[in-house]
Amino acid sequence: MERASKSQLYVASRDGRTAPKSIAQSLCYCCKTSFLTGADGAMYGVWRHVYPGDLRDMAFTVSRDGGRTFAAPVRVSEDGWEFDGCPDNGPTLAVDGSRRAHVAWPAPVDVKNPNALSLFYATSTDARRFTPRVRIPTRSNAGHVQIVARADGSALVAWDESAEGGRRVRYTTIRRSPAGGTVTFALITELGMGKYPALAVMGGTVLVTWSQAQAGGSVIGVRELP
Template identity: 30%
Template sequence: MKSHLFRYILAMGLIVLLGACQRGKEEKSGIRFLSHGTNASCPYITRDTAGNTVVSWVENDSISNKGVMYYAVTNDDGYTFSEPRKIGATMGVYPHDENLPKLLFKPNGTIIALFGMEQHDARNKYAGKVMYAQSFDNGLHWEAPMPLVTDTTGYDQRYFDMALLPDGEAAAIWLDNRKETAAEGSTLYFARTSGNAGFQAAKPVVETVCQCCRTKLLVDKKGVIHIVYRDIINDSIRDMVHQTSADGGNSFSAPVRISADNWVVNGCPHTGPTLVANDHGLHFAWFTMGHGKGVFYCQSTDNGNTYTQKESLSTAPMAKHPQMTIDKKGEVYITWDEPVKVGNDFNSRIAFLHKSVDGRTLDSQAITADSTWCSYPVLGALQEGILVVFKQRVGNGTAIAYGIMEH
């Protein structure tokens, strides 16, 4: 039974928090925050040190017309959001919805913004550069951005992720051109911060990773580091692979496929995996066109030694870009975008699925209208309900929209 109620609002135009101060807490509806311009993208959800939900995104600066990161915070469980805060140190960020800029809040008050820029390197016209900026006073001031990689042989870094380690430091992974093999693919690197000195001691983890799919980094309750990515196997198969580290990233287990999809494709799908962990185990979702098409799910109850048979989540064969979260009970939520035919054309809608702690499907539904174009959703758990944020086409531009699934 569909037990969820979804209300979403567009965040665009020049209206700042219209009605936010007038609205009581009788319902979670109305405008919460906005993107000032008409080219907003790359929504991302995290939490600050107080446990408040934080949403970040990218929009074009009105003066320079360059991309810049913004973020807003809710301290009342999604009823209202703060006025958007601009991170000037990220000016020039390259907006890429599969290569999301990210924020991380360290327990000591440091905030890290990790983002991609164009490299403009003759060795690869598509090359990117991963940069990061730090604030040591909870976002009041930001240090000048620094490159994640300073080695001049590293001219292409993309598809990064970031997570908080048990000791309060941050870990990052990314795809890098530096490798010791002639085989196709990028090398996945790992690094961690060292106090205010930023990211240090970068090390390669694995080679032959699909060059254009996002990576996933997760640290579970026991402090085990999990990485998931699309590997290139035997120069032709592009399947999802899982590795773990139980020693803080000093060493990683051998790569293991979460599903033997055996998808042979000569190209980059531009849609990576997602992963959450609860007391029952690990839960994965991903896109493939091997032995089935669309978004799939599996789980592992033994920390990645074995994986369940994959389960299709959507009847749409080109459903893509899955993201996951868990709520305070450990129940699992998955969202993705999928094409929907409207007349003689196609739009894109957001779908949503709710699973129990042990992975049984409880509810599945589309949560945006077929008449709109919505894509690249992300999820975050509130105290009551699940926050869904996504990009929506509005006129000739794009805006950030969000809503809350209540049950």
């Protein structure tokens, strides 16, 4: 907790117009952050924050003035995960055409068993309040989650999880009802043994890549998803 309280999250522009500046402090510095620019021009970000009591929950912010200022971070979900260390397993973020933010992240189902991680999902339409978290139906210890939003407002999520002495990559599509109260998951599909998936949207096509072990090294798998 003491070391994490000294960490800060900085943003800057590559063209030098925005000098590096801190927008948050006391974050989990080993877990990846996720930042993007939405179709509306706003900048959105999410990271694993270290809250009082050493609770490692997700924090979310938005800038609507080109990164000059950011809103005070809001807590995505109160998971209650007390952990004196770094999980090295951060959140992922997507924003659809309706400005709905989709966030997925790893956390324990039971905080008394912090080594058994599952994945959770929540959304926000106003960048201030999130829906109650929903568990993504993983089979075993999961992480390295990635998410993209599709034109129809659904989200596609990929991750890796423990399997057969290694890691297996899986994905699913998440759909939320127009009223926002019901979440459904498509049939979960396995891509094979591997880890560290990455997703990209090209027009109407979603591509997934992942690392696969091979004798003497590794290769990168690539697949177009339906």
